[in-house]
Amino acid sequence: MQNNGTSELIQSSFISKDLKAIAKKALDGERISFDEGVLLFEEGEIGFLGALANHIKENKHGDSVFFNRNFHIEPTNFCVFDCTFCSYSRKLRERGDYQAWELSEDEIYDIIKSYNDKPVTEVHIVGGVHPKMGLHYFANLIKNIKEIRPDIHVKAFTAVELEYMCRKAKVSYEEGLKILKEHGQDSLPGGGAEIFDEELRNEICADKCSTAQWLEIHETAHKVGMPSNATMLYGHIEKYEHRIDHMNRLRELQDKTSGFNTFIPLKFRNENNQMSHITECSIIEDLKTYAVARIFMDNFDHLKAYWPMIGRETTQMLLAYGVDDIDGTIDDSTKIYSMAGAEEQTPAMTTQEIVTLIKEAGRHPIERGTLYDTIQDYSEVEFEEERVRAY
Ligand code: V47
Numbered sequence: 001m002q003n004n005g006t007s008e009l010i011q012s013s014f015i016s017k018d019l020k021a022i023a024k025k026a027l028d029g030e031r032i033s034f035d036e037g038v039l040l041f042e043e044g045e046i047g048f049l050g051a052l053a054n055h056i057k058e059n060k061h062g063d064s065v066f067f068n069r070n071f072h073i074e075p076t077n078f079c080v081f082d083c084t085f086c087s088y089s090r091k092l093r094e095r096g097d098y099q100a101w102e103l104s105e106d107e108i109y110d111i112i113k114s115y116n117d118k119p120v121t122e123v124h125i126v127g128g129v130h131p132k133m134g135l136h137y138f139a140n141l142i143k144n145i146k147e148i149r150p151d152i153h154v155k156a157f158t159a160v161e162l163e164y165m166c167r168k169a170k171v172s173y174e175e176g177l178k179i180l181k182e183h184g185q186d187s188l189p190g191g192g193a194e195i196f197d198e199e200l201r202n203e204i205c206a207d208k209c210s211t212a213q214w215l216e217i218h219e220t221a222h223k224v225g226m227p228s229n230a231t232m233l234y235g236h237i238e239k240y241e242h243r244i245d246h247m248n249r250l251r252e253l254q255d256k257t258s259g260f261n262t263f264i265p266l267k268f269r270n271e272n273n274q275m276s277h278i279t280e281c282s283i284i285e286d287l288k289t290y291a292v293a294r295i296f297m298d299n300f301d302h303l304k305a306y307w308p309m310i311g312r313e314t315t316q317m318l319l320a321y322g323v324d325d326i327d328g329t330i331d332d333s334t335k336i337y338s339m340a341g342a343e344e345q346t347p348a349m350t351t352q353e354i355v356t357l358i359k360e361a362g363r364h365p366i367e368r369g370t371l372y373d374t375i376q377d378y379s380e381v382e383f384e385e386e387r388v389r390a391y
């Protein structure tokens with residue numbers, strides 16, 4: 001089925017023969033190749049890419065846009081690694097810095113308890129890699145969190161944290177992940193992927209888990225029954241072929257395991273880090289990156305725009321470029337992007353605000369669980385006090 005003018009795309013005289021051939025493939029549900037992905041970046045203008053990506057998105061999900069009610073816990077921002085794009089971490093020697101923290105176990109439980117009367121369904125736990133917080137500490141932490149809040153989905157620990165935990169505890173990834181699963185961890189977030197090209201990875205995050213380790217940890221998680229997400233850090237020193245290479249490696253792993261829930265491109269933000277000399281990419285580049293991701297990653301069901309990182313208005317626009325998910329209410333519980341210069345200094349949206357944001361873009365808001373089970377369809381829900389905006 002072709003809609004929203006997509007059939008005209010393959011007839012337009014402004015579009016090259018090669019792009020038309022790619023559009024036809026994508027519209028027929030055929031997978032596009034590495035070189036075709038690169039060509040989309042190089043030659044596709046945003047109207048063309050948006051129409052194609054939107055067609056694919058609507059075939060998968062109609063005009064639904066998913067969000068969840070969640071909050072983050074970041075146990076610490078002390079980190080043994082030194083990623084050049086990171087604005088968030090501090091070295092242990094910087095103890096006392098006003099922007100450094102390490103939460104005690106009780107502080108973490110108090111955060112969980114503070115949500116006791118709130119209808120959140122997910123807690124996202126990630127942080128810096130602290131040498132004293134190991135596998136058994138975190139396993140016990142998750143067990144206690146689940147005792148306080150048995151119904152909550154625990155999405156925790158990037159592959160970077162997991163690689164370090166397993167290495168220090170001298171267990172295989174499979175053993176480590178099984179221990180965490182037995183203690184109540186439900187899934188893995190997508191962080192730490194950055195950019196898979198080994199040469200670039202060596203330039204921006206040389207000392208943390210390698211590409212091969214990131215992929216192996218996610219493959220193992222899928223094998224032991226823990227689904228996961230995948231991210232890509234874009235808009236820094238990478239070129240288009242590196243973005244396609246990154247997406248291609250994920251597409252190949254997804255063919256093998258079907259364990260990824262969603263793909264999340266993350267725009268590099270340049271404040272307060274060792275890469276501040278790099279200018280942030282344009283909004284056009286954001287739209288292109290999401291659209292090409294939607295077209296290229298045919299075996300990923302969902303494409304997420306993480307609004308605290310990219311901003312609310314760009315998020316709304318991305319709903320026409322293949323995005324079907326905008327993460328959650330967050331509740332001012334993450335510091336990763338505010339410290340890197342994102343507009344959202346205290347990211348939090350009420351359910352009403354997130355629903356309004358989606359409705360303003362002409363879409364149907366659906367509250368989901370972490371694994372995309374529908375919790376509530378908000379398309380017909382009227383809030384007592386609708387926000388009014390003068391246009
Ligand atoms: O891996 C760090 C990124 C990631 C910067 O799975 C930066 O649902 C831009 O992965 N500019 C961690 N990005 C966050 C993450 C995530 C976020 C939301 C949802 C999910 C999910 C996962 O943040 C890191 C890195 O790629 N990051 N610094 C920066 N200056």
Ligand code: SF4
Pocket residue numbers: 079080081082083086087088089127128129160205208
């Ligand atoms: Fe540490 Fe993660 Fe920051 Fe890298 S991105 S320095 S692993 S907190």
